Amino acid sequence: MPDSAAPTSGRVPGFHAVVPAGGAGTRLWPLSRAGHPKFLLDLTGSGRTLLQSTVDRLTPLTGDRGVVVVTGVRHARAVAEQVPTLGADDERGRLLVEPSPRDSMAAIGLAAAVLLERHGDDVVIGSFAADHVIDGTDEFERTVREAVAAAREGFVVTIGITATGPSTAFGYIRSADDLGVAGAPTARHVAGFTEKPDAQTAAAYLATGDYRWNAGMFVVRAAVLLDHLAQQLPALAAGLREIGAAWDTAARDAVLERVWPGLTKIAIDHAIAEPVAAAGGVAVVPGDFGWDDVGDFASLADLLPAPTLGDDAAVLRVGSDDAFVVPGAGRTVAVVGLADAVVVDTPDALLVTTRAHAQQVKQAVDGWRAAGREDLL
Numbered sequence: 622m623p624d625s626a627a628p629t630s631g632r633v634p635g636f637h638a639v640v641p642a643g644g645a646g647t648r649l650w651p652l653s654r655a656g657h658p659k660f661l662l663d664l665t666g667s668g669r670t671l672l673q674s675t676v677d678r679l680t681p682l683t684g685d686r687g688v689v690v691v692t693g694v695r696h697a698r699a700v701a702e703q704v705p706t707l708g709a710d711d712e713r714g715r716l717l718v719e720p721s722p723r724d725s726m727a728a729i730g731l732a733a734a735v736l737l738e739r740h741g742d743d744v745v746i747g748s749f750a751a752d753h754v755i756d757g758t759d760e761f762e763r764t765v766r767e768a769v770a771a772a773r774e775g776f777v778v779t780i781g782i783t784a785t786g787p788s789t790a791f792g793y794i795r796s797a798d799d800l801g802v803a804g805a806p807t808a809r810h811v812a813g814f815t816e817k818p819d820a821q822t823a824a825a826y827l828a829t830g831d832y833r834w835n836a837g838m839f840v841v842r843a844a845v846l847l848d849h850l851a852q853q854l855p856a857l858a859a860g861l862r863e864i865g866a867a868w869d870t871a872a873r874d875a876v877l878e879r880v881w882p883g884l885t886k887i888a889i890d891h892a893i894a895e896p897v898a899a900a901g902g903v904a905v906v907p908g909d910f911g912w913d914d915v916g917d918f919a920s921l922a923d924l925l926p927a928p929t930l931g932d933d934a935a936v937l938r939v940g941s942d943d944a945f946v947v948p949g950a951g952r953t954v955a956v957v958g959l960a961d962a963v964v965v966d967t968p969d970a971l972l973v974t975t976r977a978h979a980q981q982v983k984q985a986v987d988g989w990r991a992a993g994r995e996d997l998l
């Protein structure tokens with residue numbers, strides 16, 4: 622089939638999206654807390670939480686019943702309330718609840734194993750984080766359609782974001798020659814991954830023109846993913862397959878209780894992407910859409926059209942036009958002479974920092990934890 626014949630709109634048959642919702646978002650404290658982390662929050666003022674926006678973005682590609690969310694026990698109820706289409710109480714619902722966090726390979730592998738059992742050998746899955754912001758729906762959809770086409774040919778496919786600077790917060794993908802797969806004209810082979818390099822290395826990468834940011838999106842046939850895992854980590858693959866086979870049966874809870882705690886904790890990047898790329902089995906589709914993982918208040922401030930999140934009338938600025946302010950309910954905030962300030966007010970905790978120090982907010986969370994203030998986390 623010539624490339625021009627590949628469908629460019631509508632649902633992609635046999636494609637299911639997997640949304641791992643596990644991150645704590647500690648650099649966005651005190652908005653993001655362990656009990657209501659970043660993905661459950663409306664951080665962009667759109668009226669939809671990051672999780673809801675993620676599902677909204679994927680649904681045109683998968684159809685209403687084609688998105689699976691994998692989350693922990695603690696957040697299952699809130700996720701079910703925010704995304705009723707997951708059918709949490711249905712026999713074959715699409716809300717998969719992990720007994721405990723065992724990192725991204727187990728989360729995505731669980732969904733792969735369940736979907737393989739339900740839909741058979743040809744099912745293609747794509748994993749997309751629950752807490753990223755994307756601007757440019759058409760380009761996102763184009764990229765995913767190409768990724769699915771390449772995945773059908775047996776590749777593990779990543780999406781490589783055009784880097785806008787030498788970020789040290791992301792992994793980098795080095796692309797090689799054209800993949801030459803019908804329906805995926807822009808896909809290339811991946812030469813390798815580097816996880817979160819230092820600033821100098823990142824700048825050197827960008828100068829070559831061969832590197833893109835790894836957005837943590839992986840598109841692959843579920844059967845291929847589990848076969849690769851069986852090569853790399855046979856016990857983890859076998860455990861996930863056993864759970865997948867039991868998921869829609871009365872044995873689910875007993876199998877989960879016995880098998881889940883023993884699963885290796887490892888990120889999908891290390892378990893699959895890096896070793897499979899070394900063997901030539903990974904492809905990248907370049908994605909020229911706006912993408913941000915909203916890692917801290919500096920990136921959140923850059924995303925928003927105005928430097929206030931919430932009630933702008935509650936904020937008074939004197940010589941602080943760009944100060945980023947999140948006023949708490951029922952209180953006003955005045956910022957005087959602090960251009961770079963970040964002020965985030967909530968009922969029980971107030972954060973004052975600067976954009977330049979936004980990455981270090983995690984240390985405040987660590988500090989409260991060390992002080993035994995679990996109530997603030």
Ligand SMILES: Nc1nc2c(ncn2[C@@H]2O[C@H](COP(=O)(O)OP(=O)(O)O[C@H]3O[C@H](CO)[C@@H](O)[C@H](O)[C@@H]3O)[C@@H](O)[C@H]2O)c(=O)[nH]1
Binds near residue numbers: 692693835
């Ligand atoms: N359900 C569930 N999800 C999890 C768990 N652990 C991680 N995840 C999810 O897996 C995804 C990636 O995990 P992180 O641990 O947050 O990875 P990272 O440090 O952000 O790095 C990865 O993503 C970056 C892009 O945001 C990439 O740049 C980087 O290369 C890498 O792929 C996120 O969506 C996170 O919610 C878990 O135990 N359970």
